[in-house]
Amino acid sequence: MVASCEPDYPPLLAQLDAPPPPIAIRGDATWLKKPTIALVGSREGSAAALMFTERLAVDLGAAGFTVVSGLARGIDAAAHKGALASGAVAVLAGGLDHPYPPQNLKLHEAICERGAVIAEAPLGTIARARDFPRRNAIISGVSRGVVVIEAALRSGSLITARAAADQGRDVMAVPGSPLDTRARGSNALIKQGATLIESAEDVIAALGETTPSRPLSAGPLFEDAIEAPPPSTKLQKQILDLLSPTPVHVNDLARLLDAPSGAVAAALTELELNGREPRYLAAMQLRRAQASARRVRPSGLR
Template identity: 55%
Template sequence: MTLSAGERLARLRLARTDRVGPVAFRQLLQRFGSAEAAVDAWPRLTARAGAASPLCETDRVQAELEAGEAIGGRLLIVGDPDYPAALAAVDPPPPVLWGLGNATLLTARPCIAVVGARVASAGGLRIARGLAAQLGAAGWTVVSGLARGVDGAAHEGALETGTVAVLGGGVDDVYPPEHADLHRRLAQQGCVVSERPPGARAQAQDFPRRNRIISGLSRGVIVVEAELRSGSLITARLAAEQGREVFAVPGSPLDPRSRGTNDLIRNGAALCEGLEDVQRAFSTLRTLFEPQADSPDFQEPDDALIEQLAALLSPTPTPRDELARAVGAPAGAVAAALLELSLEGRATLLAGGLVSS
């Protein structure tokens, strides 16, 4: 069912409100049934929290919508029928995405990611470009991060068949500068996506979230060259946590750029020397992505419960169910109290039902 214009606007307002991350966003929808109802309830919800973030103003999101329209962007909101099903099944999904270019590439064909070293060898670039071209010809949409090295080569290889670049900044944030022409061609022939507003410049904290979207869109992640401390290995780890297949191209033990990929294989990743290895792993493309079921029966918490839970939190992530047992309160009341603590900035809601201070 298509979201109404009012619900889309309300969801964007919630997504752009400080302290409303993907987990809090999902719980607000679960607690109130819709974003419009959550917006209406915001004054009451935050009445106890003197330090709670104000709700993002309508003027600010209207300006974002106008900026996106001006560059030809398309806003995809979780709950829309055209929001990618694979990403919607991630725990939790990004509330909103901007797309620039052919957004049907996100849903029309299965996606697979090709990522790797920024300072790649000539051989690594050749493998990434050739493998991406083979995957595209075989019916895959190739996803990568538009970074130097392997990412750029993967986009080049799949440009004719369909490729998606996920950015840390807004969809109009061209980085690195030498990829300006590739970015332009992707916006014309492929698709550029980001959860940041148009005009936003990438910050360091944006790249792990970008990597999570790369793996979340994809049914598998192929790593071509990566050192042991590499962002590509973060993407591979996220893919494994999301239940995606992880592939790694083996390399010489004498090359530091192969140590990460060789270690992935050592720890269970599928060896990938070409398209045949990918096809063997995916004997069928009828993968079903089911949204995560995490919908507690929210109950109104009291001040005493909120303070009890605040005292139990620490920087170490703790399961929400464990906190409920510790205070002897119903799970729904604990979930509501933790949501309010997160809006105050006194708790951080994490994927998998975990909470930290």
């Protein structure tokens, strides 16, 4: 237990008008004295957003930042995993002995060993829905800035962003597809003046830090590991020109190409077999998921 007047208390949190008088810390409190940045977002993050978050956390850790998040599923968990090697901090809504959610217990223990976990609630407290907004305000309170990655219009991540703005912290957001409801909140933040973020360099620049001495990120997020052969048919080439990491239904591809859906599905499968799957995983996964849903849907539903 650390009081706000003690040296181990997070320095940025102590600067708030009404900081939590005592907080509980498990792990190494010195991680909170380094430059800190919060990464938050959807609990149901897309594959692209999860990969981007983990890479962003790795790059920020390499640049000397401690990455802070809330131990939730999705974006939070990806941020913690990316930051484990360089120091991760998790903020809990309940007591230190009741981390939530249960599926992140192993991640919680790893953060305790390689970073720090903090909580305002006393030991024995089980997190309730009303406790999470307070936790979100602590996430922003211990951080120099908050990066929002995939947040719906009504989400806890936007509560964190509002708390950050009220506390005088920098608010940043990663843009998402206008077709994805998970990105509408983060896109709205950009419209309202949040800094648009595409890389760790953007975060560092927004905070007014100097450029890191070594380059960050190893290459494009969707870079193919092996050079795939060129498309063998005109239809395959047309499909490649339309596909992107944003999911699209095979029937929509067929409509746009004015081609039979069966032929488009066959061309997608052949592209996958030829090594194109890493680049177009989103489209392939969506097609499979929808096919699976059709198989299990009760006959009375449409």
